[in-house]
Amino acid sequence: MYKIEIKTRQQFKNSNAESILEEIKGLSITGINKTNYSPLYFIDADLTADEAKTIASQLLADQITQEWTIIKEKPVPPDKKQAAEPKMASQPFSIEVFYKKGVTDTAAESVIKAVKDLGITKEMKVKTGHKYYFWGDVSLEVLGTIAKKILSNNIIQEYKIN
C-alpha cells in the first residue's frame, strides 16, 4: 500500500488551507494561527517504487506548484511500535478525512483509469482522502469540533486526528 501526499510548495498560495482557516475563525475558535492542506491517495497495488513515483509526479501532482511524498505502508510489528512523541510547538497537528466504506469515491475511480492511461496496468484499489495541518495552541476537543463541523460529514466520512 502506497500513501501519496501532495503538498503545495511553500511559495504558492494554498487556497484550501486559507478558506479552512477562515471557517475556523467563523466558529469563534482561537489559538490556530496557520493551516495547511494536502490531498491524499492510497494505492493498494503491487507497484515498484519507480511506478509509484511516476504516478505521484506525472498524474497526481502539478510539478510546478506541488511536491509529493510517498510512504510505503507495511504492517508494523507490535514490538517495533514507537510511543507517540510529545509534540513540539513547531510541530503541527493533523486531521485526515476519508470516505466511509461503501461510499462511492469518484476521484479514486478516475485515478484508476488515469494510471492505466499512464501505462501501468496492474490491478489496483485506490482510496482518496484529505489531510489538514494545524499550527497553534489547541485542544484535542477543539480539533474534534473542527473535524466534525468543517472538515468531514459523518454520514459519509470518518476522520483521524494525529
Next chain:
Amino acid sequence: MNTLNCKIIEILSLTDIRLIQLSRDNTLSLSLREMKTLQNYFQKLQRNPTDVELETIAQTWSEHCKHKTLTGHIEYIQEQGNHRTKTKYDNILKETIFKATAELAKPWCLSVFKDNAGIIEFDEQNAVAFKVETHNHPSALEPYGGSATGIGGVIRDILGVGLGAKPLANTDVFCFGNPNAEQEDIPSDIHHPKRIMKGVVSGVRDYGNRMGIPTVNGALYFDDGYTANPLVYCGTMGIIEKNKIEKRVEPGDLVLLVGGKTGRDGIHGATFSSIRLNKESDVRAVQIGNPIVEKKVLDALLKARDLNLYRALTDCGAGGLSSSVGELGEKTGVKVQLEKVPLKYEGLSPWEIWISEAQERMVLAVPAKNKNKILEIFKQEEVEAVFIGEFTNDKRLTLYYNEDMVADIDMEFLHDGIPKPLRLARHKIIHEIRQKPVKMSEEKIAKSLKAVLSDLNVCSKEWVIRQYDHEVQGQTVVKPLQGSSIEISGPGDAAVINPFTIVEGTKKGIVLSCGMNPQYGKISPYKMAASAIEEALRNAVCVGADIKKIALLDNFCWGNTSRPEILGSLIRAAFACYDMSKAFGAPFISGKDSLHNEYSMDGARYSIPAALLISAIGVIEDISKTITMPFKEKGNKVILLGLTRNELGGSVFSKINKVKEGMIPDVYPQESLLIMEQIHSAISKNIIQSCHDLSEGGLAVAASEMAFSSNLGVKINIDAVQCKERILPAEILFSESNGRFLVEVKPQDFAEFTNIFKKTIYSEIGAVESENIIFESPKHNLSIQYSSKELYEEWTRPLKNL
C-alpha cells in the same frame, strides 16, 4: 418461486399492527390501506411476496413516484369569515394545473405532463424541453453530494425526454436558513446553514461545470424556516428535434442499461423522501455523483439517438431500475436478469440491485437488430452498456437472478393497483388589514433603503453566480449578471440562450426565468402563487420575451401534507396556478412536488414555509431584440409602468422595520397582461433601452439596481408615481405591488412610447443621472440621496466574503 437469492416475506398472516410495523421496519413508507391491498393481492395468488416484490411495489407506490397525495381524493374545507365551503377533489392537479393547460390548448405545447420534461416548439424542426426537480432531503444530509446528484438527475431527465434532448442550460434555486446564524443557535445534529449553502453551491457548480452545461438563471431565498430543511431546486433545458419527441416500446425490444455501476447508493431514496428528517435518517439515502461518467453517457446517447438505434429511453432516478424499467415496460411487460447488472462491489442482494439509486444510469429499449451496433457506440465512448433483459407482451414484471425467479407481478396491479388515499385539507383565508400609515422621516427612509438593499433576499448573489460557468457552449446572449463593466454586476431578470450550435443560423432565443416568494405564503398561499407566476412572467418579459409564447413549470415544496392546514394551503396555491395560467394564457407544461418537508427534533416539529417555485420558458423570435436591466445613458427618461398599491404585507421593508399587518401584493392580470404585451412591442421597436421588474424591495430597489449596475445615477420624483389609493412616500418606495416595470426611454422616443402605451397607466417619474441615486418628494419635503457607488457596496456586501 425459488428462494435461493431472495427472502420470502410473511404477510398473509399479519395483523394490521404487524403490517404497519413491517412497512416501517423496512422503510417502505406504505400506509395500512396500501399494505392491506398488497396483502389482498398476494392472498389471491396464495403465496407470500419476495423481498424484491415488496420493495418494487413500495418504490412504485411511493409519493415520489406516484404523487399520491395530489392525485388522490381530497376533502377540502375553506373558511372565510363566517363562510365555510366543503369541496371534494379526485385529483387536484388534474382539476387545476393540468386543466388550465388543456383549456388553453396552445398548439406550440408539444408534450405536457407525460414525459420526463415538458416540451414546447422552438421552430419548424426543433423543440425545447425544460424540467425542474428538487433534491431537498439528500442535500440536508450531505449538501455537496445531495445537490450534485440533484443537478445530475435533472440533466438525465432532459437526456431521457423523448428520444433524448441535448442539454443547453441549467437553472438553480435554493432556500437556506440564515448563513450568519450563531453556531450555538443551530441544533448540534444538523449542519450550519452556511455549511449547507457552501456545500450545495459547490455541488451544483462542480457537476454543472464539468458537464459543460452553463448555469444561467436562479434565485436564492433565506428564511429561518429552511435551517434544518433546505430546498434545492435544479433545472435543465435542452433542445430536441420534433420528430424525436415520441417514444415507444415493442415486445421483443431489449433492455439496455448504460452508464454507472450499481452499488448501495441511495437505497430507499424514493420512499425516504416521504419521511420526516430526523436524527436516525437512513445514511444509505445519500448518493455521490460522477459528472465525468454522465458527460460520456450524454455524448454516447446522442450519437446512438442520431443513428436511430433505440426506440425509447428513460433515466434511472428515484426507485432506480424498478421505476425506470417498470415505466418503460408498463404497457408491454418486461423480463430482467438482475445478475447481469454491473456492480460496484459484491454482496448486493437482488432487491438492492433492483431499487438502488446509483447515479448516472439510463435504460434504453433497443430493437434486437441494433444490438451490436449500439454496444459499439457505447464502447467507443467508454461507457459501460449491458443488456439486462427483454420487453415481453405478457404485461408482467418478471425478475430473475440467474435461474431463480425472484419477482412476478402483474403490471396493471403494480401501476394502477394503488388505492387512492383520502386526505383532509383545510384552509382559513386570513383577513388582511392595511398597516397603520408608515410615516417616516427622511433619515429613516434613507436608512431603510440601505437595510433593504443589504437584506439577504435582495442583496447581490454574485458570490454564487460567479462560481458557475454561465458561458460554456458560447450561446448565452443575455447573461445572469449585467453591468457596465467587469467590476459592476447587476441582477439580470432572465437569461437568453441562442442555440446556434445546434440550429445553424437561428436568430431565435430561449428565455429562462423564475419567480418565488415564500414570505407571502405565510399569510396568503393564493397570492404567493399568483405573485410567483407573475414575477416569473415579468422577468421573462423584461429581457424581450413575448408573453404569448411563455410556458410555466411548477415546483411545490410543502411541509407535511398529512396535516390538513398544510394540504389546504397547497390547494389554495394550486387554484391560483389555474386562475393565473388561464388569465395570462401561459400553460403549465411540467411540474414536480416535494411534500413532507418537515424536520422533527426533541419532540417538536418544524415544517418549512411553503415554497412554490415557478419557472418560465419562452421562445424569442429575434435575439437582437433583447435588452438588459442597467440604465444606458444619462438624460434618458425613467418611466414606471403599472399602478402602485399600498401593499406592504410580507415585504422586505415590513420585515426590517417590523411593520405589522399590511396587504399581501395581489395580481391584476387584466392590467399587467396588457403592459407585458406592450413592453414586447416597444422592445421590438427599440423604444425601450432598459427594463427591470419591481419585486422584493419595490421601486426603491429596482431604481437603485438599474442605476448602480450602470455606474450611473437616477433621480426619482416620488410624487409622480400614480397610486391606487392614498399612500405615503415610504410606502410608495417599498410597496411590492405586482404588475410594475421600470423602463428607460430616450427623450426622442417618448412620443412613440406614449403611442404604444396609450391605454396603460404609466408614470414619468424621473431621469437617468450621472452618479447619484436620488428619491425626492417635494410634496412631503423629502430628499434621499446616495452616491451610486455607496449603494452598490451596500448591496454587494452581505454575501461577498463567505
